[in-house]
Amino acid sequence: MVQLSAIQADITSLDVDAIVNAANNSLLGGGGVDGAIHRAAGPELLAECRTLGGCETGEAKLTEGYSLPAKYVIHTVGPVWHGGNHNEEALLASCYRQSLMLAKQAGVKTVAFPCISTGVYHFPKHLAAEIxxxxxxxxxxxxxxxxxxxxxxxxSDDYQTYIRLLE
Incomplete structure (x- = not known):
């Protein structure tokens, strides 16, 4: 049985098999968690991402972790929130499904997810956590x-939301 937990931490510092990157469609780095992961992984991550041809919203792609403690980075592109009438919930769920599928294919046992789409993409935080x-x-x-x-x-708001959902 899988163990689910929530922590308040820097995802780039975690010693897990794979971390998930809340990426943009280009996969070439950006702000927030995406930029932090690219900075911590080093230039090799950007070089590998350049070979992937981007990523569609709701999809995921796998790379090496390079200078990160994690062996792999699973890049997924969450939806931008446009009021909830543009398939945002299904696309966000797809991010988690696709990421887990890639993790399984890679033989991963431990995965760390950030709060996908809740930053500059403005997905409502509580709804995103429930999904x-x-x-x-x-x-x-x-x-x-x-x-x-x-x-x-x-x-800490996100952390408290996840703690409540996982109880």
Missing amino acids: AVSTVKEVLSNDDQIEQITFVCFG
Whole structure:
């Protein structure tokens, strides 16, 4: 049975098999967690991302972790919030599904997720957390390969939301 937890931390410092990057469509780095992951991983990450041809919203792609403690980075592009009438919820759930599929294919046992789409993409934080937790539980309900999922929160509000959802 997979263990789910939430922490307030810097995702780039975690010693897990894979961290998930809330990336933009180019995969070439950006602000927030995306920029932090690219800076911490080093220039090799950008070089590998340049070979991937970008990524569609709701999809995910896998790279090496380079200078990060994590062996892999799973890049996923979350939806920009446009009021909830543009398939945003399904696209966000797809980010978690696709990321977990890649993690399984890579033989990963521990994965750390940031709060996807809740920064500059303005997805409502509580709704995003509900989608994250329910999707991960659904995908991993009959799975014994992945042992630990950590939801990594930047702010204390996000952290408190995840703690409540995981109780």
